[in-house]
Amino acid sequence: MNLQGLVIQLLSGMSVGMVIFLIAVGLSLIFGTLQVLNLAHASIYMLGAYLCFWISSMLSQVSGSFWWSLLMAPLLVAMFGGFLEVLLLRRIYGREMLDQFLLTFALILIIGDLCKLAWGVEYHTVDTPWPLDKAIIFGGLVFPRYNVFLILSGPLIYVGLWSLIRYTRLGSVVRAVTYNREMANALGVNVPLVYTGVFMLGCWLAGLGGALVAPMSAVMPGMDMVVLIDCFIIVVIGGLGSISGAFLGSMIFGLVTAFGILVAPRLAIAFGFILMIVVLIIRPWGLMGKPER
């Protein structure tokens, strides 16, 4: 393997990592605040990808149809998420973990089948949007512009999200609820509203991830399960509930998978799990997380 190949592998690993970051950070945020491990999070991502496909094919006459769908699909997904939270998830807070797992698992089945009903079982593709449909050629390296766009958008979202939580009033309310729900409630914070808001934000991020993935891979049933497991690996490595952890975890995961394929193609998926097992055993709260209080 020459140097060019390694650089390409590095870049593609990072672009995969950055898309999964968007999904994993939503999962982590929701877990941190709501204390619910939302198994259906990847299904929300799949819904985002389908909606992106649907909207951009509806608007195929309009120029920049992808950019419109990139704007609208995550918003629709967030609204759907809000609907789910108010209607269903709200009923199971404080219940046993098993109930939460099963409810969100039921949502995987329902969302998966609804997508099949709406868009069929065949593959769908979304064209790479202008002006990102060309490749960048740099010193003999050929690399798609779209992947560069993905690599750049990951850190952008990360910084935005981190500042939102760290510096805004909204962020401090969310942190207060995460830290001590009862106390925040006693101080007049509308906790259910914060829960709905955080859940919608998480869904928006997943939807954004889905919409961004649509031009670079086929939109089809089953795309959710693969990503779900990847997200688990990432949030465990980084620490459940930590935004920076999800970012770090995604980078590590993207690179380990990209280079793992070079070393042992058949066992590449196992590397992620091995990493997850090692982190869980040595430092269960993850690289950036805090030990349970």
Next chain:
Amino acid sequence: MKSFFKQRNNGKAVGLLAAFAFFAVLPLFIGEGYISLVNEMLILAVAASGLNLMMGYAGMVSFGPSGLYAVGAYTTALILIYTEIPFGLALIAGPVMAGIISVVVGWFCVRLTHVYFSLLTLAFSQIIHTIIFGWYGFTHGDDGIVDIPVPEFLSSITNYYYFSLIIVCICLALLWMIVNSPFGKTLQALRENPERTEFVGIHIRRYQLAAFVLSGVFLGVAGSLYCGFNKNVFPDFADVMKSTEMLVVCLLGGIYYFLGPAVGSIVYIFLDKTISSFTEYWPLALGLVIIVLLIFMRGGIVGFFSESVAAMKERGRAKQHVSH
């Protein structure tokens, strides 16, 4: 065996015998297709009851029971295709191997609690899945192992049905004895309040590991039995969907009742086959069933019925408590 009968009143013993008799004469009245269906229910009942020993009784929610189930199935299958070892021994090797793997996996898992425990079990079952999937030369990867040789006298559907009925009954009886033994009661104490249990002088991790391994052995039994039943094994025996299927089965029947998982598997497979026969959207239906169960029938089917007859039994139960 004495305590097995002593702890139940006559009504329950009669009920159990009636159930056994029912399953024993069932093949006389139904076609072979349905016998297979009932056989599948029985095998799933062992897997789910084994899982429930850990989940319902000890309160350890595993996301990866399918890994151990697949270990059982593949051990039996690999022995049968590669060696001349007789079927009976191959069948025993399945649970033994599943038990050994559970010791290793469980040793790590019981160090964690709550969601971390679940995620670690998931990761290990995924590793097992990857090994089965990726080790093409040994396990035939995603082609699975097909046409596994099964002895002549077990190759007919009815004979295999009786064979598994006996093993399933033995397993359920063993599980019944385990959950009613001091060990089983300790597990329940541990589920309710780990701190207090520890203060009483119980080594929590040791008990959890024991529950994990026992549960793994029963999952292995189910896997091996299914291997002989199906005569083909595939890597998706170890995947996440299979694990969640087992969790749903337990929930459907009721995780706080001994017979919950068994009832759950009968209802689950019945629903699966009936709904799948007229729509391809069985997952959608299953999802809706789970939501209805979670919101309206929290104790599962067994819980629902035992609560609705609880009022009638109230006086009888009060008497029983006094006599204890």
